[in-house]
Amino acid sequence: MRAGALGFVAGLAALLAAPATAQLSDAEEVMVESVESGFERDVALLEQITLINSGSHNHAGVKAVADVLAPQFAALGFEVEWIDQSANGRAGHLFARHEGAPGTTKMLLIGHLDTVFEPDSPFTGFVRDGDSATGPGVVDDKGGIVVILAALRAMKEAGTLEGANILVALTGDEEDAGEPLEAARRDLVEAGKWADVALGYEGLSQLDGKDAGVIARRSSGSWTLTTSARSGHSSGIFSEHAGYGAIYEMARILDAFRRELPEENLTYNVGFMAGGTPAELGEDGLSATTGGKTNIIPSHAVARGDLRALTPVQNEATTERMRAIVARHLPGTEATIAIEFRYPPMAPTAGNAVLLDRLNAINADLGREAMQPYPPSRRGAADISFVAPHVDGLAGMGPAGSGSHAEGETIDLRSIVRQAQRSAILMSRLAQDASAK
Incomplete structure (x- = not known):
């Protein structure tokens, strides 16, 4: 574990020692209900951005998805920035910053706008069947973006967003990074150096049908x-x-x-x-x-x-x-x-494990089972790996589904709800802690 995170991790460990009978606060109850009540709105947003082709090399499509999302973040009080990446052969990144209380936890939320499906892919559309939907990128990673927004909206409604220091980094080339790589990831790495905690919103991992936590990913x-x-x-x-x-x-x-x-x-x-x-x-x-x-x-x-x-x-x-x-x-x-x-790899650290423990404390308060660590040999690389040398984090905070990167990619729509609820409460609790940086 990196030295700069020692104080932060110690603070988390102290909070984990709280009585096992801890319950959700009034604000957290509001967040749970807010996510639930916003479910159909979130599905509609997922459909809207899924229907825009945003293959990594479709620069106009990537920018079009960003243009849909930018007002969503702005409405929550975020300062939105488009970081052009044409010099590196890609469209660009959408960053959204929210300045909260000074000296408190700095949180970096990572997702991506692009998919592996380029304009010539025969896999198109958005087909809903009850609580599942099929479409290009519905899990990886447009569903992850929807989870982020659902969690932030819930925090806003509960009054916990105001004091939170959050940077949302949505890259436009996660599936095929621009060149040179150092330049294509410079802004993300700098965000990782700024942050105390990084949360990666690619798909939720599951073990034997149960949600699992991702504290490590391979290179x-x-x-x-x-x-x-x-x-x-x-x-x-x-x-x-x-x-x-x-x-x-x-x-x-x-x-x-x-x-x-x-x-x-x-x-x-x-x-x-x-x-x-x-x-x-x-x-x-x-x-x-x-x-x-x-x-x-x-x-x-x-x-x-x-x-x-x-x-x-x-x-x-x-x-x-x-x-x-x-x-x-x-x-x-x-x-x-x-x-x-x-x-690079997202190596397992003591700080990552403590963050999963913190998430499991929330699961207990929600009446849900604890999430076991997911075997890193079964997860591929992701953008959170670029910041892993600088900050402790959790990956797999996005929705559950199947068939990513293939025709027939399908999302479990109800997983948006439980992941957004977890995220909103986790960020709200972290926002009350002192920053380690």
């Missing part, structure tokens, strides 16, 4: 492996003068990864590969071409894959081990590997 990186060798007649394969060829060297390395790297919370998928004479990686980095003959020793091979780890230390250690494996060349071959981490 997301990629690797590119290339091998080369002397080519020649296949009758000479394995000989001292001809060597083993590029494909055997590739197979050696990938099999060594499989055998030597396994450890908890680490995965390293091979996405695609090609080998022959020659074999070349496509300009898009997502394809490869090759040719050759059965009687020719292959001269080149290429492969790409991803790498996901739980902590920066695990990232670094795995990278070193992969490079060491690559360096053990078969006779007559060469190999190189390039590794890039796009999204």
Whole structure:
């Protein structure tokens, strides 16, 4: 846990020691009712923004979603800012700031405007069936944005928003971040340095059908492996003068990864590969071409894959081990590997765990079951990971659903209610604490 959060976490721990018989305050009862009564309004907003295509590369669509949301935040007393990202190849980010009582908890709420579904996707529309709805991005992450607004409206009605210091950061390129990455995430990282607490509003995780808490998410990186060798007649394969060829060297390395790297919370998928004479990686980095003959020793091979780890230390250690494996060349071959981490991990911290305990105290007051920590190996990377080195947080604060990133993505609409209720009460209680920064 970072040193700057020690006082803040100690304060949270003290509050957790309160009597187990604690109940909702009058203001919290108002928030619970406010979220419930606003359910149909929130579903209508979800439908409105779902019907606007906002694929990461549809800049006009991303901005159109922001234009719908900006007045919603402004009506709650937030100062709204559009941060143009055209220089980084993306539309932009919508930030909304609310200044509350000086010296109290600074809260960063993170969501995103874009989806994986570009304008040419056949998956369109918004189809409601009772308490579920299907549409592109209904869970990831337009439903998360609706949860944020529902919680803030409830706080406003209960009178707890006035004293709260909150920054809402809705990025426009979470599904495909702009370049250079440092510039595309600069504003978010600065917000993380400002905040005491970060709450990520991507989808709610569930274990055996029960809501779970997310205190850790793994990194997301990629690797590119290339091998080369002397080519020649296949009758000479394995000989001292001809060597083993590029494909055997590739197979050696990938099999060594499989055998030597396994450890908890680490995965390293091979996405695609090609080998022959020659074999070349496509300009898009997502394809490869090759040719050759059965009687020719292959001269080149290429492969790409991803790498996901739980902590920066695990990232670094795995990278070193992969490079060491690559360096053990078969006779007559060469190999190189390039590794890039796009999204850092949200490592589990004591502060994150305390925040989940704080949320579970609210669950108890609401008469709900405690939320168990969700296995980080089952969650992908998200924007909250960029601020994780600077601030403790909780992810998975958005709605429940299924099929994210695929046709048929579906949201459990009633999960908007329970997540917004939890959020409103959590933020209201945090707003009464002293800031650690």
